[in-house]
Amino acid sequence: MSTRRQFLSQSSAALAGSTLLGASSWSSLAAAASERTMLKRTIPSSGESVPAIGMGTSGSFEITQGSPEYTALKEVLKRFFDAGATLIDTAPTYSNAEDILGPLLADAKLRPKAFIATKLSGVVGRDKGLAQFQKTLKSLRTDKVELLQVHNLGDWKTQLALARELKEQGKVKYTGITHYLDTAHDQLADVVQETKPDFLQINYSVTNRGAEERLFPMARDLGVAVLANRNFNDGKLFNQVRDKQLPGWAGEVGVTSWAQMFLKFCLSHEAVTAVIPATGKPDRQSDNLKAGYGPLLSAAQKKELIQLVG
Numbered sequence: 157m158s159t160r161r162q163f164l165s166q167s168s169a170a171l172a173g174s175t176l177l178g179a180s181s182w183s184s185l186a187a188a189a190s191e192r193t194m195l196k197r198t199i200p201s202s203g204e205s206v207p208a209i210g211m212g213t214s215g216s217f218e219i220t221q222g223s224p225e226y227t228a229l230k231e232v233l234k235r236f237f238d239a240g241a242t243l244i245d246t247a248p249t250y251s252n253a254e255d256i257l258g259p260l261l262a263d264a265k266l267r268p269k270a271f272i273a274t275k276l277s278g279v280v281g282r283d284k285g286l287a288q289f290q291k292t293l294k295s296l297r298t299d300k301v302e303l304l305q306v307h308n309l310g311d312w313k314t315q316l317a318l319a320r321e322l323k324e325q326g327k328v329k330y331t332g333i334t335h336y337l338d339t340a341h342d343q344l345a346d347v348v349q350e351t352k353p354d355f356l357q358i359n360y361s362v363t364n365r366g367a368e369e370r371l372f373p374m375a376r377d378l379g380v381a382v383l384a385n386r387n388f389n390d391g392k393l394f395n396q397v398r399d400k401q402l403p404g405w406a407g408e409v410g411v412t413s414w415a416q417m418f419l420k421f422c423l424s425h426e427a428v429t430a431v432i433p434a435t436g437k438p439d440r441q442s443d444n445l446k447a448g449y450g451p452l453l454s455a456a457q458k459k460e461l462i463q464l465v466g
């Protein structure tokens with residue numbers, strides 16, 4: 157399937173329950189995203205679709221078992237899966253996040269519904285990578301994961317080869333490579349070009365749009381799915397809009413909060429498969445999930461938002 161067709165197929169997944177538009181432009185298709193069904197995007201390498209609102213565990217899951225934060229996370233996960241979301245991004249180096257996520261999913265019998273994206277992180281050499289992966293499976297109380305990513309390009313040749321080996325063995329469904337800094341975009345792009353993983357993960361927000369230059373067009377051309385991290389610049393974006401009103405057209409795109417606006421901005425780029433905001437607070441989780449419904453932003457709305465947020 158050509159990559160153009162793959163992206164149109166991504167777009168059409170967003171049209172669940174609505175009429176397929178004759179026009180093939182992204183803006184026309186985006187404008188028709190469903191009011192009732194969470195937006196889904198297609199993983200180009202397989203054709204499988206995933207809900208476009210995911211979540212991260214950095215910070216939010218690095219808490220003590222049995223604490224009030226642990227109880228809150230049960231509700232955070234319940235709301236996530238109740239809304240039809242599935243994709244959770246984590247890492248063995250987010251201190252104890254995997255030891256918290258695993259039991260929470262197992263106790264609520266949610267593991268079968270989850271699309272777990274974890275990482276080979278901060279390790280050098282095949283043996284260390286394999287040992288870390290085995291520990292990850294134990295922590296997550298599972299025998300396989302949906303996505304195994306090489307974290308921040310660390311020892312990437314060896315670790316990507318290992319991830320591919322594990323994919324061959326059926327212990328991993330997809331492979332990927334991540335980073336979170338603008339300064340790493342060029343190196344990440346070179347590695348993606350050379351290795352064509354199933355996924356890349358990179359920072360992307362209304363004020364950090366460097367991924368639009370090389371990474372997103374490359375993902376489109378090569379058929380690589382994209383996870384966008386740091387959609388709130390690690391929370392700093394909320395300070396930037398503290399004294400600002402949402403644009404007058406927010407209601408037209410079904411947006412009632414800045415969190416929804418920031419996530420919708422990211423999802424309005426055709427290359428983004430899913431966003432992965434992190435929160436340990438149930439009401440914020442509900443807020444974030446709402447960005448997966450209703451129309452996406454037009455080019456003019458995106459431009460206005462960029463100027464407004466500054």
Ligand SMILES: NC(=O)c1ccc[n+]([C@@H]2O[C@H](COP(=O)([O-])OP(=O)(O)OC[C@H]3O[C@@H](n4cnc5c(N)ncnc54)[C@H](OP(=O)(O)O)[C@@H]3O)[C@@H](O)[C@H]2O)c1
Nearest residue numbers: 212213214334336385386387388389390391415433434435
């Ligand atoms: N190299 C990599 O692979 C890499 C690097 C960075 C991040 N990531 C992934 O991306 C995920 C997200 O990145 P991130 O956690 O760095 O940053 P982020 O999602 O941009 O921001 C998280 C911050 O936003 C706050 N927040 C979340 N929802 C909110 C809402 N609705 N209203 C107001 N505040 C809200 C959170 O506070 P509360 O928790 O208090 O709600 C937290 O302080 C990570 O968890 C991780 O999975 C990967």
